[in-house]
Amino acid sequence: MSIYIDKSSRVIVQGITGRDGSFHTRQMREYGTAIVAGVTPGKGGQKFDDDVPIFDTVPEAVAETQANVSVIYVPPPFAADAMMEAAAAGIALIVCITEGVPVLDMTRVFPYVREHGARLIGPNCPGLITPGESKVGIIPGRICTPGSVGVVSRSGTLTYEVVDQLTRAGIGQSTCVGIGGDPINGTSFIDVLDAFEKDPETTAIAMMGEIGGTDEQEAARFIHERMKKPVVGFIAGQTAPPGRRMGHAGAIISGSAGTAAEKLEAFEKAGMGIARRPKDFVELLRERL
Amino acid sequence: MNIHEYQAKEILRREGVPIPPGEVATTPAQVEQIARRLGGMVVVKAQVHAGGRGKAGGVKLAKTPAEAAEVGKKILGMQIKGLVVEKVLVTAAADIETEAYVGIIIDRASKRAVFMVSPAGGIDIEEVAATDPDKIMRLPVDPRYGLQPFEAMQMGFFLYKDVAKARAAARIMQQLYRAFVSSGASLAEINPLVTTPGGEVVAVDAKMVIDDNELDRRPDIAALRDESAEETSELQARRANLTFIKLEGNVGCIVNGAGLAMATMDLVKYYGGEPANFLDIGGSSSPEKVVNALRIITADTGVKAILFNIFGGITRTDDVANGIVTATRHNPLTVPLVIRLTGTNEDVALAILSEHGFAATSDMDDAVQKVVALAKGGAK
Numbered sequence: 001m002s003i004y005i006d007k008s009s010r011v012i013v014q015g016i017t018g019r020d021g022s023f024h025t026r027q028m029r030e031y032g033t034a035i036v037a038g039v040t041p042g043k044g045g046q047k048f049d050d051d052v053p054i055f056d057t058v059p060e061a062v063a064e065t066q067a068n069v070s071v072i073y074v075p076p077p078f079a080a081d082a083m084m085e086a087a088a089a090g091i092a093l094i095v096c097i098t099e100g101v102p103v104l105d106m107t108r109v110f111p112y113v114r115e116h117g118a119r120l121i122g123p124n125c126p127g128l129i130t131p132g133e134s135k136v137g138i139i140p141g142r143i144c145t146p147g148s149v150g151v152v153s154r155s156g157t158l159t160y161e162v163v164d165q166l167t168r169a170g171i172g173q174s175t176c177v178g179i180g181g182d183p184i185n186g187t188s189f190i191d192v193l194d195a196f197e198k199d200p201e202t203t204a205i206a207m208m209g210e211i212g213g214t215d216e217q218e219a220a221r222f223i224h225e226r227m228k229k230p231v232v233g234f235i236a237g238q239t240a241p242p243g244r245r246m247g248h249a250g251a252i253i254s255g256s257a258g259t260a261a262e263k264l265e266a267f268e269k270a271g272m273g274i275a276r277r278p279k280d281f282v283e284l285l286r287e288r289l
Numbered sequence: 290m291n292i293h294e295y296q297a298k299e300i301l302r303r304e305g306v307p308i309p310p311g312e313v314a315t316t317p318a319q320v321e322q323i324a325r326r327l328g329g330m331v332v333v334k335a336q337v338h339a340g341g342r343g344k345a346g347g348v349k350l351a352k353t354p355a356e357a358a359e360v361g362k363k364i365l366g367m368q369i370k371g372l373v374v375e376k377v378l379v380t381a382a383a384d385i386e387t388e389a390y391v392g393i394i395i396d397r398a399s400k401r402a403v404f405m406v407s408p409a410g411g412i413d414i415e416e417v418a419a420t421d422p423d424k425i426m427r428l429p430v431d432p433r434y435g436l437q438p439f440e441a442m443q444m445g446f447f448l449y450k451d452v453a454k455a456r457a458a459a460r461i462m463q464q465l466y467r468a469f470v471s472s473g474a475s476l477a478e479i480n481p482l483v484t485t486p487g488g489e490v491v492a493v494d495a496k497m498v499i500d501d502n503e504l505d506r507r508p509d510i511a512a513l514r515d516e517s518a519e520e521t522s523e524l525q526a527r528r529a530n531l532t533f534i535k536l537e538g539n540v541g542c543i544v545n546g547a548g549l550a551m552a553t554m555d556l557v558k559y560y561g562g563e564p565a566n567f568l569d570i571g572g573s574s575s576p577e578k579v580v581n582a583l584r585i586i587t588a589d590t591g592v593k594a595i596l597f598n599i600f601g602g603i604t605r606t607d608d609v610a611n612g613i614v615t616a617t618r619h620n621p622l623t624v625p626l627v628i629r630l631t632g633t634n635e636d637v638a639l640a641i642l643s644e645h646g647f648a649a650t651s652d653m654d655d656a657v658q659k660v661v662a663l664a665k666g667g668a669k
Contacts, residue, residue: 077506099572102473102502103395107432110400126602140602140632155548156572157600160632161653164600181547183475184400210548213397236551239536239558240567247532247547247569249502250397260555277556279654 002130002175003150003195003202004093004119005069009134012037012067012091014058014074014082016048020097021073024138025052028071031141033134036065058089071127071136072096079123080105083186087116094186095136096122103249106184113186120186124248126156126178139163139176147172149285150196152189153208154181154215154250158236162206162278169282171289174202181210181248189219197227204230204288206281207272211237212251212258220266230288232273232281235260290499291338292513295378297497300472304464306479308492311380320361323379324354330382333360338518339370347374350382375517383493388481389448390414391462393430393469395476395500401429402469404436404462406444410481436466449484457490458482472510473503522585529581531570538563540664541586541595541624543579545570545604553598556653562661565592572603579612587622594625594664598653601632610638614645625663629656 011028015021016038025048029035037055038048044056055061058070070086072079072095079098086094094113101123113120121128127137131144138156143164151166151173153159159178166173177192179185189207196202209216216235223231238260240246242253253259267274273284298308310327313336314320324331335347342348347369351357357379367374388411396403407425409417417424426447430436441462445455461482469477476498483493504511516524526533532547536554540562544550547569554564566586570578586592599609609630628649630638635651642649650656 076502100502100505102506103475103500104402104432104470104473104503107395107401111431111433138603143632153548155546157544157546157602157604158548158552160600160602161549161552164631183395183397208548210551215397218398234552236548236555238555239564240551240554241534241536244534244567245501246534246551246567249500251547251551277559277654278552 002133003192003199004128004175004177005130005134005136007133009069009136010034010036010065010067011069011071011134011136012039012058012061012065014039014070014072014086016040016052016054017043018073022048024073027138027141028135031135033136036067037061058085058091062089062091067091069093069136070095072098074098076100076102080109083109083120084112087113087118091118094118094120095125095127096120096186097125097127097137098122099124101182103183106182110184110186121177122180122185124182125180125185126159128175128177130175131173137178139178143167144176145172147174148201148203148289149173150199150202150205151176152192152196152205153178154210154248155208155236158208158278162208162234162281165279165282166206166285169286171282171285174199181250183213183250189215190222193219193222193227193231197229202229204285205232206285207231207233209233209235209263210248210251211235211240211246211253211260211263214258216263217266220270220272223272224270230273232275232284232288233267234275234278234281235263290501290504290514292497292499293336293338293376293515294334294495295336296513297477297495298492300468300497301465301492301495304468306461306464306492307489308495309381309383311378313376314361314379315365315376317358317361317365320377320379321354321358324351324357327379327381331357332380332382333357333364334378334380335364335367335369335374336376336378337369337372337374339372342369345369372518383483383491384485385483385493386486387484389458389483390417390480391458391465391482392478392480393465393474393476396429399429401432404428404430404444406447408448414480430466436463438463453488454484454490461490461492472497473500473507474498475500522588526568526585529578529585531568531578531582531585533585534567535589536564536566538565539591539593540660541565541589541592542598543568543570543582543586543595544598545572545600549598549600553596553653553657556657557596557661560658560661562664565589570604576608576612576615579609580616583613583616587620587624592624593666594627594660595622596656596660597626597628597630598656599630599632601630601634604632605634606630606632606638607634607641610641613647614641627656627660627663629653
């Protein structure tokens with residue numbers, strides 16, 4: 001088992017003919033992901049790599065292929081529409097990789113997706129991977145190995161860093177999920193932690209947060225009150241100055257809120273393992289497996 | 290993106306928000322002319338992207354045009370939090386009876402635009418939130434319907450008992466919400482919103498922050514950017530499509546990805562060093578980006594050693610290696626360089642680097658410890 005995706009996931013790619021979309025479609029297929037269709041308006045009827053059917057709209061792709069997952073690589077101005085189109089077409093899991101989606105767009109997308117009963121991961125995220133089964137997004141497949149640690153993170157390359165160190169130390173992963181670095185995203189830490197708690201294959205969790213907002217503090221409360229499985233946490237941005245956006249739109253300390261110190265204190269109160277350095281995950285997880 | 294008070298006021302004025310008349314000046318002579326045109330008492334206000342302008346002496350009253358010129362001379366050219374004041378707003382002084390706060394922010398928890406209003410205005414709203422939370426009313430706006438008149442009226446009555454003033458405030462909130470949405474803001478604030486002895490409700494100060502992700506589709510708003518108000522190195526970085534923030538330390542950091550960049554800075558600190566900057570070269574890095582990144586970092590004379598920390602996913606490490614070789618060919622480095630690189634095309638990258646006399650490690654902790662020692666003047 002795993003969470004959100006596995007061998008049976010049938011994936012469409014919105015923006016399959018674009019630069020990023022086509023590159024990562026090939027990477028996902030190479031990994032073994034079942035890419036059943038692509039969507040690019042105006043290119044319906046064509047084939048991607050002489051093999052994957054392309055449709056003009058998501059509902060057509062769903063009707064023809066019974067797809068249940070969509071991954072979105074369309075440019076920022078069209079990303080909100082793409083997420084809503086996927087939700088309206090009945091896609092159960094929508095993964096939006098696109099970086100730079102205006103936050104006001106997300107205030108409309110979030111309730112829309114929820115009303116349609118879909119789960120959205122992202123935007124501005126690396127996607128997710130269930131090692132050995134399916135990868136949806138851009139996480140490099142070769143750094144992952146199957147196992148029982150669930151990984152959830154707001155960042156991309158920092159996730160790779162930690163997963164790579166785990167794999168080198170012989171610690172495999174059940175599923176790795178990048179929830180994205182924007183202020184409003186579809187899936188929160190709590191959503192993923194809850195899914196890992198219910199997943200029998202996952203026995204411990206690595207969680208990488210960063211400065212900004214209160215998502216990590218709320219997650220810590222959830223871990224304390226509702227979870228039995230051990231969680232090890234890390235917060236990036238301990239040296240970040242207040243009021244400055246540290247790359248991610250969501251990584252900003254506003255006034256005295258959202259600091260690393262505040263988040264680490266919440267972790268401590270929740271009885272979590274605290275990784276001070278990325279490499280600390282290895283030992284802390286090994287003790288807890 | 291931050292915009293100046295006078296620009297925010299212009300946006301609000303277009304929506305109909307009552308604001309005392311005012312104009313921007315860059316010289317004391319202009320200040321005097323504007324004060325004369327306005328007549329009566331004026332306020333001269335520094336236009337810089339920093340809070341606490343009043344405390345820093347950047348906001349002053351003047352009774353006569355001559356006094357306004359004098360005040361303008363003092364404020365123009367002064368420094369507030371390291372930023373030189375290039376412009377002042379000269380505005381008619383309002384006769385103030387009460388001061389309230391009205392703001393809209395994007396709230397991550399409710400995932401909506403949320404109004405915050407308080408009858409305790411004129412001061413830092415975070416202070417009110419901490420000491421007197423009952424004095425703040427919060428109202429999340431449903432984006433599907435926008436701000437409803439009854440909601441605006443509830444907030445109006447929270448500020449004022451008098452129905453005429455409550456109505457005037459409610460109208461201003463509708464106008465503020467329209468301005469917030471139409472300019473793609475992530476924050477819009479009127480602080481203070483004042484009442485005058487004549488019973489008028491007027492916005493005396495305004496602040497707006499624009500979501501950077503909105504700028505591509507709003508060229509009119511993007512044109513409000515004041516590059517003279519930005520740090521030179523940060524401006525250069527933005528033009529080169531790099532995310533860069535200057536800090537006080539001496540270890541220059543060049544990293545791919547925001548999370549890893551922050552974690553790298555933290556690790557520098559963990560091993561006893563001080564990061565000189567945050568710099569994210571982004572996902573699809575080209576050699577060109579690396580060249581620009583090195584140029585910006587080496588321009589900082591405080592930097593004593595430089596660290597590359599690259600985890601190649603989308604980023605090709607051979608692109609980074611080529612960038613390092615190109616950048617140093619024409620401008621050899623005068624400070625030591627430590628390269629940590631692993632991931633996509635790592636073998637090619639290592640070959641390129643060793644051919645040009647550079648060493649690299651694949652371990653992040655080793656690299657950081659080494660660069661910290663070098664920055665302190667330790668052995669190579």
